[in-house]
Structure formats: structure tokens, C-alpha cells
Amino acid sequence: MSKVPLSERKHIAFVGKRNVGKSSLVNCFVGQDLVIVSDIPGTTTDPVKKAMELLPFGPIVIIDTAGIDDISELGEKRVNKTMQIISETDFAIVVLDSQSHLSNEEMNLIELLNKYEIPFYIAINKSELGINYKLLEELNFRKLSFSLVSCKTGKGIYEFKEKIANLIPNEEEPPLISDLIKQHDIIVLVVPIDLGAPKGRLILPQVQTIRESLDEDAVVIVVKDKELRSALSILNQKPKLVVTDSQAIMRVNADVPDDIKVTTFSILMARHKGDLTEYIKGLQRIEELQNGDKVLIAEACSHHPQEDDIGKVKIPRWLRLHTKKNLEISFSNGHYFPSNLSDFKLIIHCGGCMLNRKAMLTRIKQAKFANVPIVNYGLAISYMHGALPRALEPFPEAKQVWELFQKKIPSFHQL
Incomplete structure (x- = not known):
């Protein structure tokens, strides 16, 4: 289990406001002092990740995040980082203070999790200090499940871990081959x-x-x-x-x-990590590009570009040769898209081998929300070099979408 790559593990993020005990709960969850714990709000700055095995579920990655209510100039960047971490999360644990109530920040967080269809569970921490029963009424009214825990006394921690192990989605990912x-x-x-x-x-x-x-x-x-x-x-x-x-x-x-x-x-990889048929739909946009259109070439990892780098050099060259258009091409590296995503006419994404499947699917959703077609490197390269549909022969469903693409159906993007 220890050899399972991070990209193949389920990612579990602990999220919530400052000083609700996220880091303490993470330490209790993993059974060691993984992160620094302090009564000073905002102790956690950058996300902290820990690979572990959660029985009886299996290998996972635990992520401790910064508070979502930090209003300082630096805190805004920390909050953005936390929100971005959600894109690679398979399951979220929303940590609340037992003596508080649901704040606007917490409700916005829950709405975001629902928007990206990320399952979550609520842990009400610091229960040894007493319970605000109005909070319980709010959660029950909204039909939100929760557990009462205390990191200080350990009460409810074992039962909480068992609950999470049974709640983490364990659906089969599409095979590679x-x-x-x-x-x-x-x-x-x-x-x-x-x-x-x-x-x-x-x-x-x-x-x-x-x-x-x-x-x-x-x-x-x-x-x-x-x-x-x-x-x-x-x-x-x-x-x-x-x-x-x-x-x-x-x-x-x-x-x-x-x-x-x-x-x-x-x-x-397009089928295993992302959505092969959605990428095929994105191919139509290549034929629709016009002079001055913006294209984003996105890579999930950072690396030193080679002399004839695939993302920085080859794909832009092939794209301009194929379209015969003067395109404005931008680049992004790392796990997150730029904030101006809707400015682009097309996203050409790497294979996403360093992302988990949830992160890649969320990126596809983000592209859809911004109304920007997305395609991955390999499919775009195969298309521009005339290697399709042969390279799609092993995948009948994808081949069918390709045939619709070839017919130039006007409603292609709405399929």
C-alpha cells in the first residue's frame, strides 16, 4: 500500500474556519503529530498532505488546509489555496466548532462542495466544551450528517474514523488497459x-x-x-x-x-483519468479557432522545459500549422487553472498523470462552467496528425462520438 502513487489514492481534505481544530483532528485521524497545533488562529498556512492506509478502506491521502475565514492580505491567498485544494478532493470533512453556528463562509463552502459533487461529512469538534444546540438544529434542518468529536478527550474519534472509512466513495475507476x-x-x-x-x-x-x-x-x-x-x-x-x-x-x-x-x-490516460468522449467533443473547437483567439495549454505538473518541449513548443507549432491562424497561446503549470478561464476558446491539457481522477474531472467541470471546450495533449496531437479515428478503434463509445464530430453536427458541444 505504501507504494501506491499519490495520484492513485483517494484524497480526503479537512476544511473549515480557523481555530475549529482541523489540525488537531487531522493528528487524531492519522495517529501522529503530523501538523503543528496552536490556539493562535491561522497556524496552518499551506496545505499539508499525508499518505496513509485507512482500514478497512485502503490507501488514502489526508490533507490539512488553512482556514476559510482568514481576511488578511496573506490570508486571502491561503483561502484561495484551500478552495483550489477542493478540486483534487474525493471526500471532504467539514470541521465545525461545537459552540458556534453555521457561518456564511461555512455555507459557501458546503455550496462549493455540492457544486463540484464532492461528498462530505461534518465533524463537530471541541464537544467537551459544550454543544450549541442551535447548530445541531441547523444541520438537521439542512439534512446534513455529522458526528460529535473531541480531540482533547478522544471521545468519538474512533467511531468517527470508522464512519469516514465507510463513507469514502469507492467506485471503480475506469481501467487503463x-x-x-x-x-x-x-x-x-x-x-x-x-x-x-x-x-x-x-x-x-x-x-x-x-x-x-x-x-x-x-x-x-x-x-x-x-x-x-x-x-x-x-x-x-x-x-x-x-x-x-x-x-x-x-x-x-x-x-x-x-x-x-x-x-x-x-x-x-484520457479515459482512465478524465473523460475521453468530452475531449473528443473539444476537437471541434480546433476547427473553429480564429485569428486572435486565446488558447490555454495546461500542465498539471511543473518541469523544466526541454529544447523542443511538447507543451511549450511542439503543440503550439502544430496548432498554428493546422489552423493556419494567428493564435494567442498561454501556458499554466500546476494543479489549478488561471482565474480568467472564460477568456480562452480552447484548453489543451496534459494527460494528468500526476493528478488523481477527481482533480481531472473537476478541471473538466471548471472548463464546462466557463463554457470552454477541453481536449488533452494526446488526442489533440493524434487529431492534428491524422491518426484519428484509428487510435480510437479500441473504444467503441468514443468512436461513435468521433463519427458525430465528423458529421459536423451543429449541436455537437451539447451532446
């Missing part, structure tokens, strides 16, 4: 080794694809793009599937016979 293959199938993974490849290791989507294929008892062959043709020629049976890096898709398509299915790591 396991539903496309079966035992003894031959899977060929094409992994180019170029300037963008990390020294001495593979990138996470490649590693995850290998592992999931091995879990299905498939036969996994990993080659560089230059060795693909040779590898195919020595096999005594056809591969079930060839998976390649998006940047090599055209070379791979040329080397792989038409009766063998081909897709990309990025398209696999």
Missing part, C-alpha cells in the same frame, strides 16, 4: 527515447500500462519506435494491441498492419 486485453494476449508498447524522456526511467503512464497488462497475464513487449517493425516481424502471432507515445503515432501507424489496433498512452 485491463478491459482491452486478456490472458496471453501480446501487447506491444512503443516507448521513444528522446530528449523528453526522463533519464534512467519510464514515465508514469508507461509504467502503469506495463503493470496493468502484467496483472492481466498478458505478454508485454516494450520497444523503441525504431525497433517496432523488427519486433513485429519476429512475432509468431499478431499483437492484440499496440500502444505508443502520441508523438510517434504516425510512424507507428505506418509500421503496424491495419488489422492490428493502435492507440496511445495519452488516450488511455
Whole structure:
């Protein structure tokens, strides 16, 4: 369990106002002094994360956040950070003071959680000091579930942890590749080794694809793009599937016979982390771009750009060549979108391998709220290089959406 990547764990955020005991409750929850506890409001500044195993649920990430009611100049930035953390949260624990009542900040927080469809549970802390029964009436009136706990005496903590373990959503995430293959199938993974490849290791989507294929008892062959043709020629049976890096898709398509299915790591990730059909809808906007339109290229992680960086250099070049338009292209790095999202006509997003699925789905929702189509790197690259629909052949539902896209249905974005 300790080896489970953070992006594959459920994220549980403790949120609420300052000095309600969020950090104390986090320490009780994880069973150690993870964060500094103080009676001084605003002790927690940046979010604090801790990977742990919550029995009987499994591996999770606990997140302690700053108070949502800090009105100082620096506090406003802390509050924004807390609100942004919600985008990667699978489950939230709203911590209230037992002697208080529901404030406007807390109601706004609950509304935000409902807006992004994030399940939550309320912990009423400091119960040893007494209970404001008007608070309980408010919560009951709004049909909000809660538990009374005391970090000072430990009362209710064990029962609270058991409750949370049973409430965390445990729905099955879409598989990466396991539903496309079966035992003894031959899977060929094409992994180019170029300037963008990390020294001495593979990138996470490649590693995850290998592992999931091995879990299905498939036969996994990993080659560089230059060795693909040779590898195919020595096999005594056809591969079930060839998976390649998006940047090599055209070379791979040329080397792989038409009766063998081909897709990309990025398209696999689009389905596993995000919404493949929603990304396909975003492709139509590429054809609608006009001179002066703003396009956002968003990456979930920060890295030092390479000489021919995929996000900073290649995609902008390919996009301008494909559209033949003078576009205004902006870049964002990290887990959060810029505040002026509605100014953009299109978002081209990375595969999101460093995000958990909830964070990626929330980013798609944020794009929808701003009425901005979104597509991921791999799908956009495959489209602009003419590799679609072949790369969608393994995914019938996505292929159907693509066919609607090809018919140029006017209501395409409302599907």
C-alpha cells in the first residue's frame, strides 16, 4: 500500500474556519503529530498532505488546509489555496466548532462542495466544551450528517474514523488497459527515447500500462519506435494491441498492419483519468479557432522545459500549422487553472498523470462552467496528425462520438 502513487489514492481534505481544530483532528485521524497545533488562529498556512492506509478502506491521502475565514492580505491567498485544494478532493470533512453556528463562509463552502459533487461529512469538534444546540438544529434542518468529536478527550474519534472509512466513495475507476486485453494476449508498447524522456526511467503512464497488462497475464513487449517493425516481424502471432507515445503515432501507424489496433498512452490516460468522449467533443473547437483567439495549454505538473518541449513548443507549432491562424497561446503549470478561464476558446491539457481522477474531472467541470471546450495533449496531437479515428478503434463509445464530430453536427458541444 505504501507504494501506491499519490495520484492513485483517494484524497480526503479537512476544511473549515480557523481555530475549529482541523489540525488537531487531522493528528487524531492519522495517529501522529503530523501538523503543528496552536490556539493562535491561522497556524496552518499551506496545505499539508499525508499518505496513509485507512482500514478497512485502503490507501488514502489526508490533507490539512488553512482556514476559510482568514481576511488578511496573506490570508486571502491561503483561502484561495484551500478552495483550489477542493478540486483534487474525493471526500471532504467539514470541521465545525461545537459552540458556534453555521457561518456564511461555512455555507459557501458546503455550496462549493455540492457544486463540484464532492461528498462530505461534518465533524463537530471541541464537544467537551459544550454543544450549541442551535447548530445541531441547523444541520438537521439542512439534512446534513455529522458526528460529535473531541480531540482533547478522544471521545468519538474512533467511531468517527470508522464512519469516514465507510463513507469514502469507492467506485471503480475506469481501467487503463485491463478491459482491452486478456490472458496471453501480446501487447506491444512503443516507448521513444528522446530528449523528453526522463533519464534512467519510464514515465508514469508507461509504467502503469506495463503493470496493468502484467496483472492481466498478458505478454508485454516494450520497444523503441525504431525497433517496432523488427519486433513485429519476429512475432509468431499478431499483437492484440499496440500502444505508443502520441508523438510517434504516425510512424507507428505506418509500421503496424491495419488489422492490428493502435492507440496511445495519452488516450488511455484520457479515459482512465478524465473523460475521453468530452475531449473528443473539444476537437471541434480546433476547427473553429480564429485569428486572435486565446488558447490555454495546461500542465498539471511543473518541469523544466526541454529544447523542443511538447507543451511549450511542439503543440503550439502544430496548432498554428493546422489552423493556419494567428493564435494567442498561454501556458499554466500546476494543479489549478488561471482565474480568467472564460477568456480562452480552447484548453489543451496534459494527460494528468500526476493528478488523481477527481482533480481531472473537476478541471473538466471548471472548463464546462466557463463554457470552454477541453481536449488533452494526446488526442489533440493524434487529431492534428491524422491518426484519428484509428487510435480510437479500441473504444467503441468514443468512436461513435468521433463519427458525430465528423458529421459536423451543429449541436455537437451539447451532446
